[in-house]
Amino acid sequence: MMSDSRVSSVIQEWASSYPGQVLNPSTSNQADSTNQLSQMDLIQYSQSQGLVRGGGDDRVAEQIMGLSYLPYSTSCISNTSSSGSTNHHQGHSSTAQDFSSFLLPTLRAPMNKRSISKDSAEYRQRRERNNVAVRKSRDKARRRILLTQQRALQLQEENQKLQMRIGQLTQELDTLKHILSQRHLHGAEDGAAGEGSI
Amino acid sequence: MMSDSRVSSVIQEWASSYPGQVLNPSTSNQADSTNQLSQMDLIQYSQSQGLVRGGGDDRVAEQIMGLSYLPYSTSCISNTSSSGSTNHHQGHSSTAQDFSSFLLPTLRAPMNKRSISKDSAEYRQRRERNNVAVRKSRDKARRRILLTQQRALQLQEENQKLQMRIGQLTQELDTLKHILSQRHLHGAEDGAAGEGSI
DNA sequence: GTGCATTGCGCAATGT
């Protein structure tokens, strides 16, 4: 059959994006690689992600939660994040200074909870870690999506080929059946026709 | 298990997510529905398709949060408020002051472009519009991804079925061929064996 | 509790 090496390789890669119980090792040697897709694919997104989400109130609620957190002053400072990496709009951040000393206490963030002052190096550190994690996670997601798309494409191609194959087989079968019926009717007349012609 | 009707319906829906030239009627000569995936998948997606969740009225409090984080140095100034969205207070921010006087000129926001002060109602309006657009776009993306995943799953199922079908046909064919060869050798012996038994 | 992973969200830059 169409043992397209390209196909299997991509599917292989795709499968690796789903660390769950996705791969079925027994299928790798088969001609047409048919991995297990499983429900894993649909779980993650369908639930907890927008689509099914009820009304809009949840959004509001979520929003209200974090809003009192002092939008300005903080976080203007001490970033110097070493892992700025792809950050683009903060090239001049190197000159950033700590304005917090100018802020009135009343203006400061409500940081009532365990004094999570946004000035603390610890805070910045955590933020930076999270930012890294976020980037990583999103890269992963992007890759996963891409692989899924490629996989869909290839499955479709494969499908077409399979269907074509079925068409061939069916036709061949019909021919043989016809021949057989002919012989059945007329008895053995010796006609090796359609054997290899189809 | 899954019924074929469901399959085609989902694929149908999936196809509608790709307003490009996704469907190619010329290839659908074979029995099963086999849509064209084409490269469109991997490229981009555009076009809009009014989702159900159009109403932006449900979300109101979201803008309380207003400017989140102030990219470090720039734009730390010129706003006095956390931007009370379109229709409400600027509550806690009322005590906010202008720290810009403390900022070194080099630290000031680059707001040189037509003075895009974040206080302006026009700015808030634009932001809000964009936020709506972003939500819409992301919903769409989520839907698209979900659809692609479902499609991949279904294609895979279909694939398995096709392969099984091919197996059947092949075996049947072998049987008939065998029968034919037998007859060929021994002449008509009358043996309607594998006709319908496979 | 600690730490990374996910996810929704708003902002801004950029594309159409």
Add this chain to the structure above:
DNA sequence: GACATTGCGCAATGCA
């Protein structure tokens, strides 16, 4: 100019 996409950081939350 309006809307659509996209990368990014923040915060909440999930999870090991």
